[in-house]
Amino acid sequence: MSLSRPMARRNRRIFKALGAFGLLALAVHVFPEAAWAQEVASRQYGTFPLVGSRIAIWVTAQVHLLFAAFVLGVPMFAVVAEAIGIFGGDEKYDKLAKEFTRLLLVAYSATAIWGAILSFLLVTLYPGLWLYLTEIFQISMWVYVGLFFFESFTLYLYYYGWDRWSQGRAKLGHWTLGILLNVWGTLVMFIANSWLTYMMSPPADVGPDTSPAMVQFWSAFANATWMPINIHRMIANVVFGGAIVGAYAAYRFLMAETDEERAHYDWMGYVGNLIAIGALIVLPFAGYYLGREIYEFNQQMGITMMGGFMSWLWIIQAFLIGVLFLAGNYYLWVGMGRIPGAERFTPYTKYMLMVLILGVIVWATPHTIIGNREELEAMGGTFHPFLGVLGLMSAKNTAVNIMILTTFLSFLLYRRANSRPTVSWAKTGTIVQGALFVISAIIVVFYGVYGYFVSAIIRIGFSVYQVLAVLFTIFAVVGIDIFMMRGAESRGAIRWGQMPPRSQYALFILAVTFTWLMGLMGFARSGIRQHWHVWEVMRDTSVDAATPALGYAAVVISACVLIFFTLVAFIFWLGGLAEKPVVAKVSPGAPSVTGGPELAPAGGD
Amino acid sequence: MLVENLKILAVVLGTLAVFTLVANSIPQVQSVVPEDLSFGANVSESELTSSGEDLYSGAGGCTACHGLGTVAPNLLTDEGGTGSIGARCANRASGQDCKEYLYASMVEPADYVVEGYGPIMPDMRRSLSNEQIWALVAYLQSVGGEVTVTGADIGTGTDPAPASPAPATAAPAAATTTTASLDPVEIMRANTCFACHVLSGEGAPIGPAFDGMGARVDADYIRRSILDPAAEASEGYEAFAGLMPSIFGGQLTAAQLEIIVQFLASQQ
Numbered sequence: 001m002s003l004s005r006p007m008a009r010r011n012r013r014i015f016k017a018l019g020a021f022g023l024l025a026l027a028v029h030v031f032p033e034a035a036w037a038q039e040v041a042s043r044q045y046g047t048f049p050l051v052g053s054r055i056a057i058w059v060t061a062q063v064h065l066l067f068a069a070f071v072l073g074v075p076m077f078a079v080v081a082e083a084i085g086i087f088g089g090d091e092k093y094d095k096l097a098k099e100f101t102r103l104l105l106v107a108y109s110a111t112a113i114w115g116a117i118l119s120f121l122l123v124t125l126y127p128g129l130w131l132y133l134t135e136i137f138q139i140s141m142w143v144y145v146g147l148f149f150f151e152s153f154t155l156y157l158y159y160y161g162w163d164r165w166s167q168g169r170a171k172l173g174h175w176t177l178g179i180l181l182n183v184w185g186t187l188v189m190f191i192a193n194s195w196l197t198y199m200m201s202p203p204a205d206v207g208p209d210t211s212p213a214m215v216q217f218w219s220a221f222a223n224a225t226w227m228p229i230n231i232h233r234m235i236a237n238v239v240f241g242g243a244i245v246g247a248y249a250a251y252r253f254l255m256a257e258t259d260e261e262r263a264h265y266d267w268m269g270y271v272g273n274l275i276a277i278g279a280l281i282v283l284p285f286a287g288y289y290l291g292r293e294i295y296e297f298n299q300q301m302g303i304t305m306m307g308g309f310m311s312w313l314w315i316i317q318a319f320l321i322g323v324l325f326l327a328g329n330y331y332l333w334v335g336m337g338r339i340p341g342a343e344r345f346t347p348y349t350k351y352m353l354m355v356l357i358l359g360v361i362v363w364a365t366p367h368t369i370i371g372n373r374e375e376l377e378a379m380g381g382t383f384h385p386f387l388g389v390l391g392l393m394s395a396k397n398t399a400v401n402i403m404i405l406t407t408f409l410s411f412l413l414y415r416r417a418n419s420r421p422t423v424s425w426a427k428t429g430t431i432v433q434g435a436l437f438v439i440s441a442i443i444v445v446f447y448g449v450y451g452y453f454v455s456a457i458i459r460i461g462f463s464v465y466q467v468l469a470v471l472f473t474i475f476a477v478v479g480i481d482i483f484m485m486r487g488a489e490s491r492g493a494i495r496w497g498q499m500p501p502r503s504q505y506a507l508f509i510l511a512v513t514f515t516w517l518m519g520l521m522g523f524a525r526s527g528i529r530q531h532w533h534v535w536e537v538m539r540d541t542s543v544d545a546a547t548p549a550l551g552y553a554a555v556v557i558s559a560c561v562l563i564f565f566t567l568v569a570f571i572f573w574l575g576g577l578a579e580k581p582v583v584a585k586v587s588p589g590a591p592s593v594t595g596g597p598e599l600a601p602a603g604g605d
Numbered sequence: 606m607l608v609e610n611l612k613i614l615a616v617v618l619g620t621l622a623v624f625t626l627v628a629n630s631i632p633q634v635q636s637v638v639p640e641d642l643s644f645g646a647n648v649s650e651s652e653l654t655s656s657g658e659d660l661y662s663g664a665g666g667c668t669a670c671h672g673l674g675t676v677a678p679n680l681l682t683d684e685g686g687t688g689s690i691g692a693r694c695a696n697r698a699s700g701q702d703c704k705e706y707l708y709a710s711m712v713e714p715a716d717y718v719v720e721g722y723g724p725i726m727p728d729m730r731r732s733l734s735n736e737q738i739w740a741l742v743a744y745l746q747s748v749g750g751e752v753t754v755t756g757a758d759i760g761t762g763t764d765p766a767p768a769s770p771a772p773a774t775a776a777p778a779a780a781t782t783t784t785a786s787l788d789p790v791e792i793m794r795a796n797t798c799f800a801c802h803v804l805s806g807e808g809a810p811i812g813p814a815f816d817g818m819g820a821r822v823d824a825d826y827i828r829r830s831i832l833d834p835a836a837e838a839s840e841g842y843e844a845f846a847g848l849m850p851s852i853f854g855g856q857l858t859a860a861q862l863e864i865i866v867q868f869l870a871s872q873q
Contacts, residue, residue, distance in 0.1 A: 205824050209859035214867065254609050299725035303676060304669045309634040316628050505616050512620045530666075531638040536731050540638075547636035554628030558621045565617060 073241025340492025657744025691750025
């Protein structure tokens with residue numbers, strides 16, 4: 001059988017290419033010690049034009065992580081929303097879950113692209129470190145790729161099969177796909193976390209002279225900070241996903257042309273904010289666990305992080321979390337304006353605002369001030385003579401726990417605003433709830449004050465009592481509320497969509513602040529290694545080995561956030577071109593804040 | 606729509622600007638890389654103390670703990686009425702003068718934990734070179750005391766410390782290897798380990814037996830014992846403390862050392 005001329009030409013090209021490749025392979029085989037090969041093998045660092053290698057890697061890794069956090073966080077609450085839709089029989093949650101997943105779909109490819117860029121930059125700019133890590137973690141890298149493959153196709157099946165598998169057993173199967181999507185995504189994150197946590201906390205028996213081939217895989221994989229980072233990131237991803245969904249909803253709300261659209265995105269923004277703030281309340285406990293493990297691994301590293309050159313970073317963190325608490329509460333307070341009956345709680349908001357501001361001020365007070373000899377002598381020590389007392393952990397723990405209680409109270413008032421309980425024990429229940437708030441506040445303040453009269457090691461233990469008191473109150477009060485509000489009368493329908501635009505800007509501020517906070521914490525985690533690629537094992541000998549100050553880091557973080565939001569805006573716009581989202585039909589009878597407007601398909605779905 | 610988009614952009618940029626401004630308005634502290642030091646025999650006191658001060662307040666990371674007064678003693682200011690470190694160092698350990706005490710407390714900190722504080726200080730040889738440690742000693746002496754460190758101290762055998770660790774991917778330091786073998790028994794034979802240790806009937810029972818060593822001690826301990834045998838005598842062999850030469854750190858390649866350590870740790 002003869003070949004056509006173009007096909008023959010193509011085949012000749014293929015044979016030529018194969019021949020060249022064969023010669024190259026032969027050359028490499030015959031001359032394995034070629035000078036160029038040695039030079040390449042011994043090259044530790046590459047160079048990146050204009051901004052340098054560090055900035056290139058930093059920005060790429062941070063933007064990749066922001067997208068990754070979004071695509072890992074959103075499926076968690078998408079699958080929960082779908083479950084509420086299935087088991088609660090409320091279709092609007094199913095529609096909401098689908099809209100969450102639509103956002104996910106468009107963000108997913110951006111995550112992969114930035115991941116690929118990161119890999120190429122690591123290979124070309126930090127080949128020494130890359131070779132070292134691949135020598136230890138190559139097996140997990142192959143598994144990572146496999147799981148990523150499964151995750152991608154599970155996501156496509158989950159989204160594109162939404163309408164096809166919408167009834168009966170098929171719907172349960174679809175929901176299982178959502179769970180699987182979370183499983184793959186979580187495993188992918190756990191694997192990647194092992195690489196970066198190894199750089200922070202390599203096993204104790206690994207030293208500068210230990211060949212990477214001698215490092216035991218599992219001890220490197222499950223290193224000291226691996227699980228704390230896993231837990232911390234899982235919760236933070238939910239917070240971040242909620243905040244970005246909130247910002248998306250805020251944008252659509254502000255651009256909405258109909259009342260239906262406005263009502264739908266008002267509700268979606270509320271759900272996003274609720275998820276973000278709800279998970280944020282738990283996040284400090286995961287952060288505490290991570291910090292404790294860092295201290296356990298290496299006291300010097302822990303002290304460098306909290307009391308050394310990074311001590312001021314935590315002041316900035318306190319400022320950012322203060323912004324989050326204030327913006328989150330502000331959104332709830334403004335939102336009460338659309339809830340009939342909420343006006344009876346309005347007088348209390350100014351007191352809650354005062355408590356929150358006081359809390360932020362205490363939390364943002366520096367603990368110790370690093371100074372030179374003259375400065376320390378002038379101040380009489382490392383503590384400020386007047387404000388130093390507020391910088392201690394006793395005061396800070398007290399402040400943050402009171403802020404959490406206050407935020408929870410805001411949420412409770414919001415939740416109960418348009419309801420009138422009808423159970424016979426409603427008054428007693430409310431008194432018990434109030435008493436729980438008062439008792440936990442007393443416990444928090446008591447241990448905060450008592451902490452000044454005991455040694456540091458005992459004082460650290462007090463924070464556990466404070467946290468337990470607050471968590472118990474949150475769970476107990478919610479438990480009572482659920483039973484007390486069964487069959488409650490409505491004081492009037494929530495006017496979804498009737499929110500002033502300023503409330504939506506609060507959602508933007510929340511999203512930007514969360515994103516910036518993630519960048520800052522990324523800098524903290526990476527920066528505490530200082531001039532080590534792998535802590536006390538592999539020294540950073542590049543021109544960028546010094547860890548920059550916070551001001552410099554802030555500029556880079558802001559640039560990362562700006563790049564991220566620009567891309568998010570672009571890909572959401574692209575997603576909107578492809579498909580119209582579901583919008584809500586304003587319902588005059590939306591019963592409570594836990595529900596939302598009735599939804600109606602608007603085509604395209 | 607354009608106005609609304611501009612407003613959103615203004616909110617985002619405004620928020621970023623505020624955060625960036627706040628982060629730039631606080632004291633800017635950079636973590637610098639410890640500068641390599643090289644002192645000649647005639648190094649001056651001011652050279653030493655100046656380098657030491659830079660390290661103390663910067664790349665050495667000393668202020669992270671010693672500046673707090675809660676997790677480690679204050680060094681630059683008074684500590685419990687005993688004065689600053691230069692004034693009190695000579696009285697800290699019997700039989701050691703100021704510079705001996707300061708040097709030893711940096712390279713073997715676990716043996717010099719001050720009452721009331723935890724054993725949190727790392728062996729500074731893991732992150733600093735011998736020259737850097739001596740510069741720190743000189744600086745700390747200068748804080749309330751007299752500097753007695755000289756170029757002779759830096760070059761003498763007072764230094765049991767290896768130099769600052771080389772990058773992990775760099776070639777091992779020029780070791781005077783006795784064999785190129787990577788077989789653990791062969792390496793030990795070439796380095797005359799069996800002159801004092803027994804393995805499977807080979808060797809003399811002067812030091813701890815290699816048989817069953819992994820069941821008694823871990824890999825870290827074995828590595829430490831080879832590199833710094835004088836640091837700790839094995840239980841039951843106190844009478845022979847100091848007998849084992851401390852030359853193997855320079856004699857073995859890194860790979861050989863690790864092979865021996867893992868081999869002995871696996872002897873159950």
